[in-house]
Amino acid sequence: MELLISLILFAILVSFGLPKIKGFLGEVSVRLYLNKLDKEKYQVFNDVLVPLKNRKASQIDHVVVSPYGIFVIETKNYKGWIYGDSKSKYWTQVIYKRKEKLYNPIWQNYAHIKALQEYLGTENEELYQSIVSFSNRAILKKIEISGPNTSVVYSSRLVSTIHAHKKVLLTTGQVRQIAARLEKTLKADGEQKKQHVKNIKDSQRFYQYKINADMCPKCGADLVVRKGKYGAFMGCGNYPKCRFVVSNKQANM
Numbered sequence: 001m002e003l004l005i006s007l008i009l010f011a012i013l014v015s016f017g018l019p020k021i022k023g024f025l026g027e028v029s030v031r032l033y034l035n036k037l038d039k040e041k042y043q044v045f046n047d048v049l050v051p052l053k054n055r056k057a058s059q060i061d062h063v064v065v066s067p068y069g070i071f072v073i074e075t076k077n078y079k080g081w082i083y084g085d086s087k088s089k090y091w092t093q094v095i096y097k098r099k100e101k102l103y104n105p106i107w108q109n110y111a112h113i114k115a116l117q118e119y120l121g122t123e124n125e126e127l128y129q130s131i132v133s134f135s136n137r138a139i140l141k142k143i144e145i146s147g148p149n150t151s152v153v154y155s156s157r158l159v160s161t162i163h164a165h166k167k168v169l170l171t172t173g174q175v176r177q178i179a180a181r182l183e184k185t186l187k188a189d190g191e192q193k194k195q196h197v198k199n200i201k202d203s204q205r206f207y208q209y210k211i212n213a214d215m216c217p218k219c220g221a222d223l224v225v226r227k228g229k230y231g232a233f234m235g236c237g238n239y240p241k242c243r244f245v246v247s248n249k250q251a252n253m
């Protein structure tokens with residue numbers, strides 16, 4: 001019922017064409033899908049900010065911890081046709097007959113897994129499943145995946161993709177330990193977020209936090225790589241409606 005109401009709301013808002021709300025609801029619909037997982041077996045963590053030594057934190061959309069491994073999920077809310085493979089640095093989005101480049105989300109998610117391995121201290125590769133989830137606004141035209149432990153799916157297929165893994169890799173105690181460690185990041189991040197609300201004028205960090213997560217700080221759309229007169233640059237995927245461009249300083253932070 002909850003899902004049905006959300007879907008109706010989603011349809012209404014999509015028809016109004018509000019990109020910010022669409023992005024937000026894309027994220028919410030993934031949460032609703034993940035809510036269908038059996039809570040006894042699967043623990044879901046949304047918007048995890050992984051603290052790292054001597055480096056900026058890594059932001060992960062969703063982490064699911066279970067006896068069947070750790071599922072690391074990167075959600076993408078792109079429209080249009082999507083082409084890509086495991087080996088290329090950039091994927092292609094074709095929208096309104098225009099081609100845009102996006103940073104390979106499998107690589108992006110691999111960096112998230114590396115960060116999580118470092119933070120959790122569990123480096124066994126077999127434990128981690130990388131899932132890139134596109135909303136139904138995208139059409140996955142040709143996606144070539146090589147190598148194990150990686151899936152690129154529509155968000156509606158997330159739960160069945162997770163359920164396909166049946167091999168028990170972690171004991172109940174290990175699952176509990178990992179979950180407790182992830183719980184800590186949420187608390188720390190909660191404190192940070194409170195700080196941010198206090199210092200609304202200190203929007204620089206908030207901007208940077210979003211840019212580091214490949215999100216437009218102005219409208220919430222994904223940032224994409226674009227070619228300009230003076231070479232490649234990162235800008236809002238919602239161009240020309242939103243004209244946000246990442247400055248060199250922001251790109252290197």
Ligand SMILES: [Zn+2]
Nearest residue numbers: 216219236242
């Ligand atoms: Zn934007």
